[in-house]
Amino acid sequence: MALQWTFVASFMYIEIAVVIILLLPFVSPGRWQKIFRSRLVSGVSAYSNIYFNVFIAILLLLFVDSIREVHKYTAPTEEVDLKHNPDAANLAMMKLFRAQRNFYISGFALFLWFIIRRLLTLINEEAKLAAQCQAYKKQAESATEAAKRLMEEKDNSVNKGKEDHEDLDPEEKNIAVKLDQTKEQLVKTKEELKKTKVDLETLKSQATSTNNEYDRLLKEHEKLQKQVDTESSKKDN
Secondary structure, three states: OOHHHHHHHHHHHHHHHHHHHHOOOOOOHHHHHHHHOOHHHHHHHOOHHHHHHHHHHHHHHHHHHHHHHHHHHHHHHHHOOOOOOHHHHHHHHHHHHHHHHHHHHHHHHHHHHHHHHHHHHHHHHHHHHHHHHHHHHHHHHHHHHHHHHHHHHHHHHHHHHHHHHHHOOHHHHHHHHHHHHHHHHHHHHHHHHHHHHHHHHHHHHHHHHHHHHHHHHHHHHHHHHHHHHHHHHHHHO
């Protein structure tokens, strides 16, 4: 096996091992994200796009070369006379086998490279979603606890008020009832007073507008009276 195909085969075996490790069920996406954010991995991942594109270019070139070799060694096997040239036929078949082997190795390595990139992206996204869900869950739990605490405080205050009323004597209960009624009447009186003030302001504004209109009409009447007087004086002359 040539050096480049040895490299591709070794790279494919490494890819298979990486895929198996990434698919381990007991390693959570959050742990993978911590590993990816470590100093060693983050230093390498800073240039991940460059590495990815370079390896794609190399694997793609080798894949195209393997296709060329398959086409190259396919034709001679059809032209070789198996009866008179058995060694040549064996040599051609061996070269065709190697070309096909290189074709499968390079194609599978290229396919696994895309699979690894996609797996890393999905693991990172799943870790982010898990962190967001955990944060939302904590917020919901804190909001629920706050709501429960407020409801308990409200219930306690209501129960305490009821207990205070129950502990009172009949006379004190009557006084408390009258006090509540007085408070209600006071609230109603305040509302009526507020309404009366609003009505009074409305009447004041209406009276002001009426006075202004009266003054305007009075001025117009004076003007008309002056005009009539001047016309009558002219006629007398």
